[in-house]
Amino acid sequence: MQMRAKDRDVSRRKLLIGCALGALTPCIADRTGLAEASDLENFLRLSAELTGRTRLPVDSARIYLQSLGLDRGALRSMDPLQDKDSDGLARRIVADWYSGQTVDSGRMICVDYTGALMWDAIGFAGPRGIPRDDGAGWALAPVVK
């Protein structure tokens, strides 16, 4: 079983984040849209830094960001990588991306089950409900690279 290698190439990461942000263009039509896009841009940048992943879907990011209930522009002044006060926020962001879930209005919701980062990390198993193995490979130890 092949595990997807993580992309550590910074310039490539920036390029992909840029592509993702391109999808935000329709939002940037007025001041409110601009502020929202800026928050989302900051959130995606921060998420990429925290998870080491660059292909982070914008739709999920929007939900994760919203669930944090932050004031507009709050992320601009935060540096969870350096700032101990923001460490809880950083942990929460990583937990959301890895589990594909977030807490919304006090209850857990599923945001992106099949795209949760945990599957790449686990490697030997994948999301349920997807045909995976027609050779009864579950009888064998997986080959984890």
Next chain:
Amino acid sequence: MDFHVDVVVIGSGVAGALVASRVARKGATVIIMEAGPRVDRAASVRRFQNASAKTPESAYEQAAFTPHPESDKPYAFYAQKGPRPFNSTYLRQVGGTTWHWLGTAVRLVPADFEMKSRFGLAVDWPISYADLEPWYCAAEQQLEVAGDNDDDLGSPRSAPYPFPPIAQSFLDLAWRDALRTSGYKVRPTPQARLSKPSGDRPACHGSASCIPICPIQAKYDATIHVARAESFGARLLTETCANFVECRPDGRVEAVRFVRSDGSSGRVFARVVVVAANGVETPRLLLASGSESFPGGVANRSDQLGRNLMDHPIQLSWALTRQPVWPYRGPGATSGIENFRDLKDRGANSALRFEFGNEGWNWPTGAPESTARELALSGLRGKALDTALRQQTSRHIRVAALTEQLPLASNRVTLDRSQIEKTGLPRPAIYFQLDRYTDRALANAKHLHEDMFAKIGVEAFWHKDDAQGAGHIMGTARMGEDAATSVVDKNLRAHAHRNLFLVGAAVFPTGGTANPTLTIAALALRAADAVLSSLKE
């Protein structure tokens, strides 16, 4: 709108679908009346994947017309009247609860049919294992069961399994090796999922989602026999809920009234009526059909209808092994321990069936999502997080012990007439409690689980404090020889109603510890012959 047919079958789960298919094949005109809708498999898989709580029901839409119980909301559907909530569920849709069954297809053992005469407990069945054995073979053929012919698991066989066994998981083999020299015999589980392609159905691809849904129908579900019945000319009425069974004073059932989701209503006049609506819905319909001649409901002169509700209350335990066992792969369960189902001391101690899950800690904790969150919230990131996540989840194991619950008259389904569903049916009210026999079984299972965990080698283990529902709803229309103490006879014909048959686990006098679907199927096939004979009367 009214219909006139030879046979109306109420319910399209495994029991109803098998009867309808068999009877229609012989040329009888058949209507299958199903309260719920047809199911879109692909949409259901997506619904499951998008669900926050991945419960057995999470793949299926909750219909306003015919709602179903949900395991994470035990008070939402049932009117719970007992000291503890009844938490086994079912589905109201074409194919019934076979959509989210595990697929385990084990037989009862001979002693399960003779609890009274062998152990002085409960009642005997009016038929023996030998009576049912040929029908078990027929059921295995119909459900295309994959099993290992080297071991009969305590249930003697007259024919081989139709399909070779499903491969045991790596995790099963770790259990087998760890328990090899102990009294626990780890055996491959007979399963109604294809070990090789059959017709247009593929072999199991290890989608790891048998509960709640197989995305490719490698696991048997009753839509297969619904389709077969339709191909033989049966007519399926969906979103059509039977809400009253009309009887003449002499007991003959004349018609079944129904209401549809669009508000229309009508009657089906049939020579034979088969109620196959599961252990809650069957008594619910018949209790709601009280009349001047049958004030306690149809088929309830004995006052046993709705009583003796049983499940297989489960002791669920889980642990973190020292070595990786690579769970979260393959079918939901591929091995179990069957040699505790037929012990000699059942008079004092319940039989037990142990099932090893391949889905890690998903059932008790919601892993791997919960594990990912926990590790991330602890502050791990990057490679450290990935490594910890892989190392933790690769060592997740769980075992479930199914216990035998004896029939208690007080455990019962009644009607809460203060709450009427859109179908016109009162909400089912449930009184459910566990007796000392089951409590002892659950405690015993905990000790045995700890013994097994010690043998396989674990860093830590946990137990659920409360018994878990198995989803095996049995006993509420028990069969027996005596019309004064039972609801149906050994052919599943209602005692006071010659043209009324009840099929499904509701007719089980006792429950043993075998997952009930194969026995439901065997009894349904046997009853289908009686239905055909009664058409000649």
